[in-house]
Amino acid sequence: MNGSPDRDPPPGAAVCDDPGIARRLLIGTPALLATATTILGLCLPASAGAAFTPGATTLGDPLFPQIGNGGYDVGHYDIALNYAPATNSLGAGTVTTIAAVATQDLSSFTFDFQPDLQISGVTIDGHAATFNQRDAKPRLSRNPKVTQPGKLIIVPPAGIATGSNFVVKVTYSGVPEPITDADVSIEGWVRACSTPGNCDGSFTVNEPIGAQSWFPCNNYMTDKATVSTEITVPNGYTALGTGELASCVAGPGETTTWSWTEDDPTATYLTSASVGRFEYDDSQTLFDPTGSVTLPIYAAIDSAGPASAKDEVRDAASQIPSGINFLSRRFGPYPFDSVGYVADWVPAVGYALENQTKPHFAGDKRGPVVDPGELVHELAHQWMGNDVTARTWQEIWFNEGWATFAEIYFDARVNGGESPKKFFRTVIRSKGKNFRIAPADLGSAANLFSGFPVYSRPGAMLEGYREIVGSKRFFAFARALTTEHAYSTISERPFVNAAVNGSGLRPNAAGKLRTYFRQWLHREGKPTLTPADFRR
Incomplete structure (x- = not known):
C-alpha cells in the first residue's frame, strides 16, 4: 500500500x-x-x-x-x-x-x-x-x-x-x-x-x-x-x-x-x-x-x-x-x-x-x-x-482437502474446467516422491502448508470417495459433517466413521473403504486403493 x-x-x-x-x-x-x-x-x-x-x-x-x-x-x-x-x-x-x-x-x-x-x-x-x-x-x-x-x-x-x-x-x-x-x-x-x-x-x-x-x-x-x-x-x-x-x-x-x-x-x-x-x-x-x-x-x-x-x-x-x-x-x-x-x-x-x-x-x-x-x-x-x-494441526488435511475439492468441483461444474475425475488421476499418477509425506503424519510444523500432502492428496482422496459412493451420498456426508460438528472440531476417527457409515457399502467393501482412507492419509508412499478397486 x-x-x-x-x-x-x-x-x-x-x-x-x-x-x-x-x-x-x-x-x-x-x-x-x-x-x-x-x-x-x-x-x-x-x-x-x-x-x-x-x-x-x-x-x-x-x-x-x-x-x-x-x-x-x-x-x-x-x-x-x-x-x-x-x-x-x-x-x-x-x-x-x-x-x-x-x-x-x-x-x-x-x-x-x-x-x-x-x-x-x-x-x-x-x-x-x-x-x-x-x-x-x-x-x-x-x-x-x-x-x-x-x-x-x-x-x-x-x-x-x-x-x-x-x-x-x-x-x-x-x-x-x-x-x-x-x-x-x-x-x-x-x-x-x-x-x-x-x-x-x-x-x-x-x-x-x-x-x-x-x-x-x-x-x-x-x-x-x-x-x-x-x-x-x-x-x-x-x-x-x-x-x-x-x-x-x-x-x-x-x-x-x-x-x-x-x-x-x-x-x-x-x-x-x-x-x-x-x-x-x-x-x-x-x-x-x-x-x-x-x-x-x-x-x-x-x-x-x-x-x-x-x-x-x-x-x-x-x-x-x-x-x-x-x-x-x-x-x-x-x-x-x-x-x-x-x-x-x-x-x-x-x-x-x-x-x-x-x-x-x-x-x-x-x-x-x-x-x-x-x-x-x-x-x-x-x-x-x-x-x-x-481438531489438531496434524489434521489440517481436513480443512484443506475439502477446500481443494470444492475449488476443483466448482470450476468443473460452473466454468467447464478440469473434471474432478481428471484431477484425481493427475494426483495418483504424479511422481512417487510427492507421496513421501503422509497428510496425517506431517512430521514437522515446517510441512504444515506443503502443497501436495496437505492440499492435493486430501482433495483427491475426497474426490475418490465421491466416485466410490456417488455424488448424492457424498454431499449427504458433507452436510452431515456440518450438522453434527457445527461450530466445533473434528478428528480423523469420526470423519472416517461418518464416511463409512454413510457410504451404503456392504461390510466387506466398507472394510476396504477404511483401508482406502488409511492409505490416503497415513501411507508414506503412493496409495494402492483407488475408486476402480470398488467397482470390481
Whole structure:
C-alpha cells in the first residue's frame, strides 16, 4: 500500500460519525460478564489446599505443543485496540477482556501471547493479578528466524474453583511483530506495506498461531469463543473485525472506532483486525435459500491499488453470491451471519487466508488481487475449516482437502474446467516422491502448508470417495459433517466413521473403504486403493 497518514479519505471510504448506523447484535456476553463479576466469593485462597493447581501450558498438539492452555474454557473475547497506523503501534486503551469458566481448581493459568507487547496490568474480576511472560516450551525450530511462541502466566489473588466464571482483563501497548513460521512465512499482525516504506495499516492472517501476536488468547481450535473487536483508528481509515459491523462512531482527537461482533464460535486463528485506507462497501447483500437468510457482504479493497487491479477484484468478488449458493446446496446452509473479503496490497505475505466471514487476500507487487478459484477455496473454508475445524494441526488435511475439492468441483461444474475425475488421476499418477509425506503424519510444523500432502492428496482422496459412493451420498456426508460438528472440531476417527457409515457399502467393501482412507492419509508412499478397486 501507499499513501501517507494525512491523506484525504479515498473514494468509497466510509464516513462513520453517526451512531445511528449501528447494527448491534445481541449476544450472551453482557450477561456472562455480569455473572462473572459476582463469583469472587466462590474462589478460595490458593493455599487452601492441594486441589488448586496450575492449568496446563499445552493442549498437546502433535506439531505445536507450545500452544493451547488448560484449566479453563473461554466463552468470549472483547478486544479493544487503539491503533496508530503511522507508527504501527497499539496505544493506551488497548485491552483484551476474556470471559472464561474454570474447568479445574486453578492456582494459576496461562494465555498464549507474544512478549513484543508490553503489559501494564492484569486483573481478574477487577482485582489485580500477578503475571509474567516467558517462552513456551519446547523450542519450535532450530532456525533462529522462526518465532518462538510465548506464554503469559497469570496468578490470581485467590484460587479459582472449578465451574466458576471469571473475567480477565489484560492491558497492553507497543508495536506488534509478525510471527515467522517454521516454513519462514509470516503471519499474525503484519504491517500492510505495498513496498518497503509504503505502509498504511495492518493485515491480520493468523494461521496457525498468529493471533497471539496481537491479543492474549487460548490459541487453539478446541477452545472456540465468540468475539467482539473494537478498533480505534484515525479518521479516514477503515478497520475490519470478525463478524458483523455493530457500530462505527466518531471519537475524540479525529478518531473513529469500528466495532464488530461475531456471535458464532470462532477459532482464534480466524479472527481479524485489519486496518487500512480501503474502498469500503457494505451496501450489498446476498440471499441464501438453504437457510432462508439475507447476508450482508462487507467488501474492502486497498484504495492505493491501480484502478485496473481494483476492477478485477470487484469482478471476481461479484461471484460471491453464486459461490455461496453453489456451496450451500452441497455443504448445507451458510454457517455465519455475513460474508465479505479484504483485498489488501501486502505482497510480502504471499497468500490468502479464510478469516471467518472475511477471507483476506494479500495481493502481489502489481496491486490487490482476488483469484476466482482462490476465492471459492476460501469461501468453502467457511464450512470446512471455520464451522467444522480440524481438531489438531496434524489434521489440517481436513480443512484443506475439502477446500481443494470444492475449488476443483466448482470450476468443473460452473466454468467447464478440469473434471474432478481428471484431477484425481493427475494426483495418483504424479511422481512417487510427492507421496513421501503422509497428510496425517506431517512430521514437522515446517510441512504444515506443503502443497501436495496437505492440499492435493486430501482433495483427491475426497474426490475418490465421491466416485466410490456417488455424488448424492457424498454431499449427504458433507452436510452431515456440518450438522453434527457445527461450530466445533473434528478428528480423523469420526470423519472416517461418518464416511463409512454413510457410504451404503456392504461390510466387506466398507472394510476396504477404511483401508482406502488409511492409505490416503497415513501411507508414506503412493496409495494402492483407488475408486476402480470398488467397482470390481
